[in-house]
Amino acid sequence: MRKHISACLDQQRTAQRSADRRLSARLPASLRSAPGTATPTFGTMALISIEDLAELDDEQLDDDVTDSSEPMDDEEQERLYAHWQAVGRTHHVTVPREMTGPIMEMTRRNQEVEQERVPFAVISRHEKLGEVMYEERVYPAGKWACITVGENLYEQSISKGFMKLMRFICKENSAGRYLGMTVPIVNEITMLDDGSSFVKDVLTAYYLPAEFQANPPQPSDPDITIVHRDTIRVITRVFFGTTTEETISRQISLLSELLGTSENVHRDAYMVAVFENPGVPSRRNEIWFIRRDP
Numbered sequence: 001m002r003k004h005i006s007a008c009l010d011q012q013r014t015a016q017r018s019a020d021r022r023l024s025a026r027l028p029a030s031l032r033s034a035p036g037t038a039t040p041t042f043g044t045m046a047l048i049s050i051e052d053l054a055e056l057d058d059e060q061l062d063d064d065v066t067d068s069s070e071p072m073d074d075e076e077q078e079r080l081y082a083h084w085q086a087v088g089r090t091h092h093v094t095v096p097r098e099m100t101g102p103i104m105e106m107t108r109r110n111q112e113v114e115q116e117r118v119p120f121a122v123i124s125r126h127e128k129l130g131e132v133m134y135e136e137r138v139y140p141a142g143k144w145a146c147i148t149v150g151e152n153l154y155e156q157s158i159s160k161g162f163m164k165l166m167r168f169i170c171k172e173n174s175a176g177r178y179l180g181m182t183v184p185i186v187n188e189i190t191m192l193d194d195g196s197s198f199v200k201d202v203l204t205a206y207y208l209p210a211e212f213q214a215n216p217p218q219p220s221d222p223d224i225t226i227v228h229r230d231t232i233r234v235i236t237r238v239f240f241g242t243t244t245e246e247t248i249s250r251q252i253s254l255l256s257e258l259l260g261t262s263e264n265v266h267r268d269a270y271m272v273a274v275f276e277n278p279g280v281p282s283r284r285n286e287i288w289f290i291r292r293d294p
Helices: 002-024 058-064 074-090 097-112 154-169 245-259
Strands: 121-128 131-139 142-150 185-190 201-207 225-229 232-240 265-275 284-291
Touching (some): 142 154, 232 265, 245 284
Antiparallel strands (some): 142 201, 232 284
16 A cells, blocks of 8 residues: 555656646746655654654654554664754754654654644646646634744754644643644745845744634743634645755745736745655645735
8 A cells, every 4th residue: 555655646746847847947047956846735844843754764664663552662762863863963953852752752643643634625726738736725714833933044943943833732731731733834934025035033833633723722832822813815836855945935936937927925925834744755845825815
């Protein structure tokens, strides 16, 4: 079954990359060297985020994480912690030792329980020659746990932001329990006035599971706030790989090229949605353009 799923995903990525190459050929030369994208379907490159779980293939998961609900022994914990340390170094961050508990908790839970999807409705799907180029969706109003972090690099900001959210999810809340993972995690970026690069402050948001929407647990960390967010309408396009300012900027350019000069979307702020899919080596993301008319 895993081989079949991997083969299907490979076919999807190959088809979308072909479309990206045709589209990328019309972009400035400076934007043509980054990796291609893939078709939309339904994990954040971070210090200890769900996106990094997607980096583990089936063999690594079998080796590093027990499939049972039994607690990991010390050796297993050290192996998994060492993996996160290695991932952290590639993102210019360090994984603190106190994150060992949340790492183990989320890894074990994600193997046992299917992750909850943030609810949405598809408004339209735009295709070219049978290939999905982008999709328009509406996400209903709901409560999110949000944190804003501003570091020198985008990946550092989302790493440190999600680290705090991860501790909130893993029992550092007024309910004193594991809340459950939802996907996607959404990172909001704002452009500088001249549009040359991102504002350093990045907001990272985690949608509270359905059972907590009416009465959200309060975070122990004062940097995290529970926010009721209104309905949002977005135009989305999938891409695979790491999320840095460079790769995100390229995805913004690609989707802008598809949409043309439309004035129905904001051009000073964007969202990057990340999804976990254990066993798939390539990380899955979406760039979201925000509609002016929700």
